[in-house]
Amino acid sequence: MWRWISGLMLLWSGYGAAVCPVWSQAKADKEVTALSAQIKGWDDSYWKQGVSEVSDEVYDQLSARLTQWRRCFGQDSSGNGLPVLVGNIKHPIAHTGVSKVASKDALRQWMQARRNLWVQPKVDGVAVTLIYRNGTLAQAISRGDGIKGEDWTAQVRSMPAVPTHLKGMLGNSVLQGELFLLRDNHIQQQMGGMNARAKVAGAMMRQTDRSLLSQLGVFIWAWPDGPKTMAQRLAALSAAGFDLTARFTLPVHSVDEVAKQRGQWLTSPLPFVTDGIVVRSEDEPSGERWLPGEGSWVVAWKYTPVSQVAEVRDIQFAVGRTGKISVVAALEPVRLDDKRVQRVSLGSVGRWQRLDIAPGDQVMVSLAGQGIPRLDKVVWRGPDRQKPQPPVSQFHSLTCFYASPECLEQFIARLSWLSSKQGLDINGLGESGWRALHQAHRFEHIFSWLQLSQEQLAATPGFSATRGLALWHRFNLVREQPFIRWITAMGIPMTKAALSASGAESWQAMRKRNSADWQTLPGTGEEKARQIINWLQDPQIDALSAWLAEQHINGF
Template identity: 75%
Template sequence: MWRWISGVMLLWCGYSVAVCPVWSQAKAEKEIAALSAQIKRWDDAYWKLGVSEVNDDVYDQLNGRLTQWQHCFGGDLSSDKLPVLVGRVNHPVAHTGVHKVSSKQEIRQWMHARRNLWMQPKVDGVAVTLVYRDGKLAQAISRGDGLKGEDWTAKVRSIPSVPQNVTGALANSVLQGELFWLREKHIQRQMGGMNARAKVAGALMRQTDNTLLSQIGVFIWSWPDGPKDMPNTLSALSHAGFTLTAPYTLAAESVESVEKQRTSWESAELPFATDGIVVRAADVPPGESWLPGEGDWVVAWKYTPVAKIAEVRDVHFTVGRTGKVSVIALLEPVQLDDKHVQRVSLGSVGRWQNLDIAPGDQVLVSLAGQGIPRLDKVVWRGADRHKPQPPASQYHALSCFYASPECMEQFFARLTWIGSKQGLNIDGLGESGWRTLWQARQFEHIFSWLGLTQEQLQATPGVSTTRGLALWHQFNLVRKQPFIRWIVAMGVPLSKTTLDAAGVTSWQAMNQRSAADWQALPGTGEEKARQIIRWMHSPQVDALAKWLADQHISGF
């Protein structure tokens, strides 16, 4: 139930500002029906069998996406959101739920009007009511709809971490808290939620096997009608055996202290998974007045998800300088950490086909090393799917040295390599610069720019007179680059280390080498030797070598 209420409350705040899909009403109804049916299947498995078929974060985000679509196209926002298991046992004090804030500014506004505030980690588990009468655990009730829940008493009595007997003020008390999956040195930022919620739910719903209950802990976050003084509350809970509440309940003196603690808990070693920070006032109304959705004395500020769901807007194919076709997914923009992610590499055509991704699919994306966006998995495929056709297999290591309509992508990839530090190191001339030059001068092959005059470069639209003069000087300096740099720029299928070991200084000397000669070099096997021979005798490569010789380039 907590899974349901947290997802809906969190995402209700955000769906109204999201961009609506450009769909016909018929397509919208088809997509909404398909996703609604999937979420219902997940709900049934989770609540009836205790089995989580999808990660909690993914579930929450897809549930939010469904809510967004229903809002955009006039769907029913409530009928499919009803909890699967409402329960029949009345809570002595209702669960209010926790309102979510999405920014530092929003929590600052909330804190401004309140005093005596405390903060706790938002423990990721399942909510429970514990009722003690005459010092003994009398009832344990699942959250349900906040007013009624399932009777978990028998199961909770078998959880070692839950005190079965208490004394003093707690002897007749109602406590609200979280049953969570015990972890050792759990670092949320590195490890994520690890489906901790689902594991607890599954253990509680098992009909016979109680062995997993020993791996469940309890965190009390509220004592309705308990002491008004928080230190006294924490002391009583600790003495009763609820030992985690006190060390993880800290005074919230300012929004800056909340922000700092939120960051700290996300990266700290904790005994439980968390998904944010909770700030609550110590002064609360009497428990008899509590109602679901009306607990304005407590808010949660969740962590920014490490991975987010994004919709695939389109699938593009790019051709690299060696002819390798790569696939790029263009995404509905998402914010990951400090990056605005709008595209992610899907790798080769074969990998894209195995992933089975089409425009309209929902994918989970995160940041890999150095902040590079990566696709983690496909979480939902649309009901109406149309996959684009990849380019024909006409590109390879010996294609597109010359410009032609079907060759432009590989042609510009070759030019970009030539200008790079690995090639001829032409400072400041990237792909866009090459496109500007080619659009104005329409040169024939990858080295035709050597024939451009100073006047032509300075008169190129989009290139300033000063920049044109600088390019002319750079092109002249490039002529003096050593022979090996030129053949590397041409795309020779050998590393610079191998070429240095070969000691070749001219095109003629390279032509005199046999496959066996090349294979004798370090790092050059039989296949690599065949590749270099094919490259050397390619008509386009041979024509380029002759053209460079006419330009008096050293070694040709």
């Protein structure tokens, strides 16, 4: 049941606003049937065998996507992936579930109408009811549909973390909480969810191997009809052995306090996996009034997903500066952190073919270092897969220094590299700027921009007079760059370390070196030396060096 609820909530927070696919009814029926069958297969494995074949986040997001597709094409979405609920044990007090807010502002609005508020981590596990009678654990019930669940008494009694005997007020009580996988210094931001929720559910439903039960803990988040104040509840729970609740239930008075604590729990070592925080008021109605979906005194604010499932809309090919073809997947836009991601690199043609990705497939993407989108894995392949044929490359490391229609992509790639920090470091000029300049002024070769005047730059479509003047100054400053930066921008096949060790100060001195001379440099063997000599002797390179000499560039 937790999977159905979480998937439904995700739909409203993310995919609910997604644009419907542009499909014929026949294609829609085929896609929906295939994804529905996949989710049903996962459900059967999960509910009947206690085995999770896919991570929680993938399951949640694909379930939400299936619901979205069904709504788009007028199909019944009420039974989306929902397995048959076999629980027949009635909860003495219903589980309300937790509604969710999507932002700090939404939480602020919710808090304004409530008082006596407390914040807790949203522990990622499976919900349970614990029933104590006359000081003994009498029954444990899975959440199920919130009204009825399965009998988990035998499993819970096998958990060292759950007291089997209690005294005082708790001797006759109903507690609601989360069974979770015990962790040692789990840092959520670094380690993620680890599929902990599915591992706990599998341990509870598996009838044989119960070794994992000793690795489970319990976090009590509700004591219906318990003491009036939260402080009284926490003191009694802590004395009874439920000490985590007291440690991780803190009073809050403002949304800023909640946001600060949310950030701390995201980045601090904790004994459990979390997926957000929960804010609750200690002012609760009597337990007889609790109903699924009606817990108005409690709300969750989940963490931003570190990865998202996105649909591949197109496969595109690009020629890089060395002539190699790279592959990019154009995606249905998704939001990761504060970035809108709609493209992800798949690397070389060979890697793309090994990954076996086609338009219509669902892939998991996240952000790598410096916020660069990264493909994590393919999570589902559609039934109607048509992969485009990659182009046959006629380009290599010694082509397209001069412009021509067939050379456009490699030529622009060379210009983009030339202006990067690794090249001449022309700040503020990337691929789109180079395309605009080339379209307006029709460069002959990769250094033709050196002859553009201030007036020409200011008159370039898409360039303001201010930007044109600033770029003209940058182009003039570039003329003073050292010789090594210029040959790096030209694409000489040498590492930075080798170039520095070479002590190269002029074109003429470099042309005089033979293979043995080059092989004395770090990381330069016979094959690399041959590549360097071929590059230096190439007619296009030789012509460019002569042109740079006419422009009085250092070292030429």
